[in-house]
Amino acid sequence: xxxxxxxxxxxxxxxxxxxxxxxxxxxxxxxxxxxxxxxxxxxxxxxxxxxxxxxxxxxxxxxxxxxxxxxxxxxxxxxxxxxxxxxxxxxxxxxxxxxxxxxxxxxxxxxxxxxxxxxxxxxxxxxxxxxxxxxxxxxxxxxxxxxxxxxxxxxxxxxxxxxxxxxxxxxxxxxxxxxxxxxxxxxxxxxxxxxxxxxxxxxxxxxxxxxxxxxxxxxxxxxxxxxxxxxxxxxxxxxxxxxxxxxxxxxxxxxxxxxxxxxxxxx
Amino acid sequence: xxxxxxxxxxxxxxxxxxxxxxxxxxxxxxxxxxxxxxxxxxxxxxxxxxxxxxxxxxxxxxxxxxxxxxxxxxxxxxxxxxxxxxxxxxxxxxxxxxxxxxxxxxxxxxxxxxxxxxxxxxxxxxxxxxxxxxxxxxxxxxxxxxxxxxxxxxxxxxxxxxxxxxxxxxxxxxxxxxxxxxxxxxxxxxxxxxxxxxxxxxxxxxxxxxxxxxxxxxxxxxxxxxxxxxxxxxxxxxxxxxxxxxxxxxxxxxxxxxxxxxxxxxxxxxxxxxxxxxxxxxxxxxxxxxxxxxxxxxxxxxxxxxxxxxxxxxxxxxxxxxxxxxxxxxxxxxxxxxxxxxxxxxxxxxxxxxxxxxxxxxxxxxxxxxxxxxxxxxxxxxxxxxxxxxxxxxxxxxxxxxxxxxxxxxxxxxxxxxxxxxxxxxxxxxxxxxxxxxxxxxxxxxxxxxxxxxxxxxxxxxxxxxxxxxxxxxxxxxxxxxxxxxxxxxxxxxxxxxxxxxxxxxxxxxxxxxxxxxx
Numbered sequence: 171x172x173x174x175x176x177x178x179x180x181x182x183x184x185x186x187x188x189x190x191x192x193x194x195x196x197x198x199x200x201x202x203x204x205x206x207x208x209x210x211x212x213x214x215x216x217x218x219x220x221x222x223x224x225x226x227x228x229x230x231x232x233x234x235x236x237x238x239x240x241x242x243x244x245x246x247x248x249x250x251x252x253x254x255x256x257x258x259x260x261x262x263x264x265x266x267x268x269x270x271x272x273x274x275x276x277x278x279x280x281x282x283x284x285x286x287x288x289x290x291x292x293x294x295x296x297x298x299x300x301x302x303x304x305x306x307x308x309x310x311x312x313x314x315x316x317x318x319x320x321x322x323x324x325x326x327x328x329x330x331x332x333x334x335x336x337x338x339x340x341x342x343x344x345x346x347x348x349x350x351x352x353x354x355x356x357x358x359x360x361x362x363x364x365x366x367x368x369x370x371x372x373x374x375x376x377x378x379x380x381x382x383x384x385x386x387x388x389x390x391x392x393x394x395x396x397x398x399x400x401x402x403x404x405x406x407x408x409x410x411x412x413x414x415x416x417x418x419x420x421x422x423x424x425x426x427x428x429x430x431x432x433x434x435x436x437x
Numbered sequence: 438x439x440x441x442x443x444x445x446x447x448x449x450x451x452x453x454x455x456x457x458x459x460x461x462x463x464x465x466x467x468x469x470x471x472x473x474x475x476x477x478x479x480x481x482x483x484x485x486x487x488x489x490x491x492x493x494x495x496x497x498x499x500x501x502x503x504x505x506x507x508x509x510x511x512x513x514x515x516x517x518x519x520x521x522x523x524x525x526x527x528x529x530x531x532x533x534x535x536x537x538x539x540x541x542x543x544x545x546x547x548x549x550x551x552x553x554x555x556x557x558x559x560x561x562x563x564x565x566x567x568x569x570x571x572x573x574x575x576x577x578x579x580x581x582x583x584x585x586x587x588x589x590x591x592x593x594x595x596x597x598x599x600x601x602x603x604x605x606x607x608x609x610x611x612x613x614x615x616x617x618x619x620x621x622x623x624x625x626x627x628x629x630x631x632x633x634x635x636x637x638x639x640x641x642x643x644x645x646x647x648x649x650x651x652x653x654x655x656x657x658x659x660x661x662x663x664x665x666x667x668x669x670x671x672x673x674x675x676x677x678x679x680x681x682x683x684x685x686x687x688x689x690x691x692x693x694x695x696x697x698x699x700x701x702x703x704x705x706x707x708x709x710x711x712x713x714x715x716x717x718x719x720x721x722x723x724x725x726x727x728x729x730x731x732x733x734x735x736x737x738x739x740x741x742x743x744x745x746x747x748x749x750x751x752x753x754x755x756x757x758x759x760x761x762x763x764x765x766x767x768x769x770x771x772x773x774x775x776x777x778x779x780x781x782x783x784x785x786x787x788x789x790x791x792x793x794x795x796x797x798x799x800x801x802x803x804x805x806x807x808x809x810x811x812x813x814x815x816x817x818x819x820x821x822x823x824x825x826x827x828x829x830x831x832x833x834x835x836x837x838x839x840x841x842x843x844x845x846x847x848x849x850x851x852x853x854x855x856x857x858x859x860x861x862x863x864x865x866x867x868x869x870x871x872x873x874x875x876x877x878x879x880x881x882x883x884x885x886x887x888x889x890x891x892x893x894x895x896x897x898x899x900x901x902x903x904x905x906x907x908x909x910x911x912x913x914x915x916x917x918x919x920x921x922x923x924x925x926x927x928x929x930x931x932x933x934x935x936x937x938x939x940x941x942x943x944x945x946x947x948x949x950x951x952x953x954x955x956x
Contacts, residue, residue: 230571232567232570232571253573253574253575254573256570256571256572256573257572257573261568261571261572263564263567263568263571264564267564267565267567267568267571268568269565269568269569269582269583269587270565270587271586271587271660280572280582281572281573284572284573284574284578285573330572334573
């Protein structure tokens with residue numbers, strides 16, 4: 171991959187955290203280098219504590235690395251204004267991360283408001299985004315987050331991330347807490363938006379099946395290290411026992427489903 | 438006669454606009470000051486653990502200081518500051534009444550506001566603060582748009598607690614010269630006017646409840662985005678402020694302020710002086726329930742214009758004499774000494790209100806006790822009760838030394854209770870006052886003082902430095918001088934401890950003085 175086709179680059183990045191009294195610090199991210207191309211949908215897969223969330227938080231400077239650099243669009247983000255950087259990147263949180271005291275419309279319009287858009291511009295952008303994430307603007311815009319279902323909340327979360335027209339979206343287990351049907355529908359809808367809007371998406375998940383279904387490329391982390399990355403078929407060729415088991419799970423599930431749910435019930 | 442036809446209810450009601458207005462003013466000012474200081478401190482402290490611990494520790498310690506003591510401490514503190522400011526900056530300020538009350542109450546309001554603000558801000562889900570950062574908020578925007586609104590209900594709960602505390606504690610600001618609903622309670626307690634006590638408590642409780650509910654309405658309104666609630670609440674607060682300011686605007690400035698200490702006789706004499714000034718066409722008002730050391734300083738500073746004190750009291754507490762001289766010599770020396778502080782002794786009223794050792798007549802006769810010297814032989818088996826100051830006053834040391842007097846037990850009591858206590862045999866002896874009407878009522882006897890160890894306590898009218906040459910004032914009060922004898926004062930005091938108000942007794946006293954002059 172050439173430099174010109176890279177939007178986000180993690181270059182030899184490491185991050186330690188204090189583990190508390192007397193404990194040695196924990197190496198959450200250990201010398202990770204990873205490039206993301208413009209328009210790419212990258213999934214980062216790993217168990218809890220593998221360092222995937224830390225990697226994501228390094229990308230919009232919620233935390234700073236101990237060594238190495240994050241390069242976005244050719245610029246080291248350590249030298250950028252962190253506020254402007256975060257406003258230019260959309261972020262979707264696990265179970266929404268919506269502000270509970272603000273209406274749906276206010277949640278979606280927050281970044282444009284911070285950037286000083288006019289009220290009318292914000293209102294029309296909110297309507298546009300609600301249509302985009304398939305929520306009825308008239309019925310839902312004045313509601314508070316607690317009056318929505320889990321899936322609706324996450325649709326608002328996606329709309330909020332897209333409000334200021336970012337090129338990049340960071341997603342932290344965005345569909346993890348949803349029921350399977352909603353999860354599938356929302357995943358497919360987002361995949362569509364990613365393609366239609368020409369977004370570059372980095373999504374964290376612990377679910378290999380979801381990664382395979384949505385992402386162009388998958389990066390696998392374990393104990394702070396990037397152990398493999400590539401398309402699903404490239405990953406299949408990697409000789410790593412744990413990775414093989416990880417990749418077998420969705421396949422085994424698919425085969426089992428095939429047996430239990432024949433496509434033609436009369437067959 | 439039903440409870441409600443008692444004339445003291447209408448008397449209490451007549452004072453309500455004045456007392457309530459002052460109470461609301463001092464409470465709101467203290468609460469506002471407390472909030473202005475506490476809220477930024479709490480916000481600043483939330484990410485600074487050691488500062489936070491120190492701040493909460495300090496506020497917690499302040500809270501453990503009894504309200505009355507905190508208020509009392511601010512008076513000498515401000516007095517010293519005022520003196521420093523007058524010396525270095527060329528201007529002083531009044532350390533009396535409003536200012537010390539507001540400062541002490543503001544300090545008192547800090548703990549609930551600090552604690553709830555810090556707790557409220559720390560209780561916010563950290564993922565929401567991270568979300569605020571991630572959508573591009575600066576720390577200040579996150580505080581204003583996310584953290585403070587989410588912590589708002591908890592912060593408001595703290596403000597409501599503070600409001601209730603301040604309104605309740607403000608009743609204790611009466612002794613440092615701040616008029617409040619506490620005037621009912623202090624005056625009522627002194628004159629055994631339970632209607633006043635009850636009225637003061639009920640009024641303070643009602644005010645606290647109303648303010649609490651108004652704040653609750655604002656909180657609900659803000660939380661549910663109901664403009665109506667918020668507007669209603671804010672209007673409620675504004676109405677309270679307007680109600681608090683209205684009476685003072687209507688009255689205009691008061692010309693003469695008559696001070697009174699915290700016992701029945703003082704309430705009667707202050708009423709008498711006020712009535713005489715008003716009869717002479719002067720505008721006059723009373724500041725009642727002032728502590729005995731507060732009142733003299735208030736006079737020097739011109740916060741009050743006149744009051745009645747007792748020669749022996751000033752002899753010991755202002756001139757710091759521990760020896761005892763004859764009545765006339767004490768008065769002469771006192772006049773000269775007070776003149777150096779530009780305080781005028783207008784003259785004596787005619788009676789003495791000295792400390793006296795008092796026993797039940799029956800018991801004294803049975804034991805053959807007629808004088809303090811007789812008492813000394815039996816005191817080791819006896820208990821004695823006195824008011825809050827007597828046992829720490831130099832006169833007490835002088836009496837003990839003169840008669841070699843040692844009691845088994847010393848107790849401090851509200852003056853009006855100790856007569857009942859000695860009558861009931863709960864204590865054997867009390868350090869009472871010679872002019873007290875209860876001596877006759879309970880059939881008590883005043884023990885002789887053969888060695889004259891107890892100094893003379895002539896009731897004298899004192900004028901503030903700025904009133905030294907006020908002839909209108911002198912003319913209005915001169916008819917009272919030398920006209921009140923001890924029997925008349927005792928009867929007046931006895932009347933006031935019944936159902937009559939101090940003002941009524943003062944009117945009775947004036948009639949008595951006039952009828953005597955006519956003969």
